[in-house]
Amino acid sequence: MTPAHYNRMVLSERPKTLANERTFQKQTVPFNFKPGPHEAVVKVIYDSIDPTQRIWIKDARSYFPPVQVGDVMRALGVGVVVIPGPQSSLKKGDYVSGTEYALVKDDQVTKFDLLPGTELIDFLGPLGVTAGLTAYIGLFEIAKIKAGETIVVSTAAGAVGSLVCQFAKKAGARVAGIVGSDEKARWVENEIGADFVFNYNDPAWKEDFVKKVGFTDVYFDNTGGDISAFIYTRMNTFGRVAFCGAISVYNSEDPAGLKNYLEIVTQRLTVQGFIVVDHVSKFEEASKRIASWLADGSIKRKYHVVEGLEHAAEAINLLFSGRNTGKVILAIADPEVKI
Structure with missing residues (x-):
């Protein structure tokens, strides 16, 4: 009825x-x-x-x-x-x-x-457009991650970031995640499997990043703001940035612009923003791979x-x-x- x-x-x-x-x-x-x-x-x-x-x-x-x-x-x-x-x-x-x-x-x-x-x-x-498919397209089609590379993922405990970390590990990359609490850091390291995790509320996180990670080949940017400004200074020459979002500034009426943007020139970086619905032709392939990982229990x-x-x-x-x-x-x- x-x-x-x-x-x-x-x-x-x-x-x-x-x-x-x-x-x-x-x-x-x-x-x-x-x-x-x-x-x-x-x-x-x-x-x-x-x-x-x-x-x-x-x-x-x-x-x-x-x-x-x-x-x-x-x-x-x-x-x-x-x-x-x-x-x-x-x-x-x-x-x-x-x-x-x-x-x-x-x-x-x-x-x-x-x-x-x-x-x-x-x-x-994981099988949704705004989470799993966004993570997959951003990592494999935009960032074009390769085995042996280092990738930094901001908002690594979020819907997209936590999947990017896992997909990148499957691709053979070294993964560094950035999160906002020690509890999230433990989850991303122990459950999600990132190699390094940094709490941006820890005053020493940037120094720790330099010591443990050094420089990165790929940055999957979900955050924008000061975190991204720092990571731009830690990009390898010819590094790639998949710009997925900037959650740190969405609530601001006058969001700050990108800092350290000259790194794009001096390090010859490729920075590409993307919207997942522009890549519908890849959805079937992505969904099949993600579904197989869910079926075998290899992603969480x-x-x-x-x-x-x-x-x-x-x-x-x-x-x-x-x-x-x-x-x-x-x-x-x-x-x-x-x-």
């Missing part, structure tokens, strides 16, 4: 810094979805919480248009088809990735099957799950306060739900 109402979260106010209780508004609205030809109603089970969502709610030019005030907040999610429309290629019970409920066209979502060693939530983690994942649509702002802020380890997920419905 379909519900009479459902909940959705809309952007209510653009925050100047961190999201707050005024940023989003939970609305309860009538359930009036009527799928037409080649459409389906999807009940979203999990939403991915990503640093890029902070960019999406700014009124600024980006790779996607900003979410407008009054619109439903944008997120990548996974869910289950509950009402397929006429001529839909989807059937009830299909898992798809793409609010609490959503009316979608068949070609707006990707159907998938649970693979050996995987759970539904993994399709927002960790989730920080926040329960309830109304806690969206809290979930986003976890990313910027450093209180999460691994992938932040907003749980919206029971994974076993059927209607």
Whole structure:
């Protein structure tokens, strides 16, 4: 039986810094979805919480248009088809990735099957666009990591960084991770397998880095700011930077520019920003490799799950306060739900 109402979260106010209780508004609205030809109603089970969502709610030019005030907040999610429309290629019970409920066209979502060693939530983690596929594309297509090279990964305990560290080890690289606490450092070293881990809140971390790592061939930059300014001075000649994000400055109205940028010239560095959706042609290959690693248990994942649509702002802020380890997920419905 379909519900009479459902909940959705809309952007209510653009925050100047961190999201707050005024940023989003939970609305309860009538359930009036009527799928037409080649459409389906999807009940979203999990939403991915990503640093890029902070960019999406700014009124600024980006790779996607900003979410407008009054619109439903944008997120990548996974869910289950509950009402397929006429001529839909989807059937009830299909898992798809793409609010609490959503009316979608068949070609707006990707159907998938649970693979050996995987759970539904993994399709927002190691098999998700903003985590595993971003890590894979950034490391292998952008940074072009090679066996025997050294790579530095910032935000190494995060959704992307923790997977980059593991993928790089599989490629035969020497891995140095940068994190924000001793607890995260222990996890990245002991569980994720990085060769060196540095807590940037330790006053001696830069000196330790110079002693233990020296210089690096590749930098996978998730952080920006002062950390990146330092790593630019520790790049080998002809080093490569895969610029994935700059979480340290997303909440600033006037973010600082890149320091030490002359290192790009003097060391002849290649610095490339990337957006994972520009590399859709590589997704199938990447997904197969990552799925095989999940199946044999050779890569690990960790989730920080926040329960309830109304806690969206809290979930986003976890990313910027450093209180999460691994992938932040907003749980919206029971994974076993059927209607």
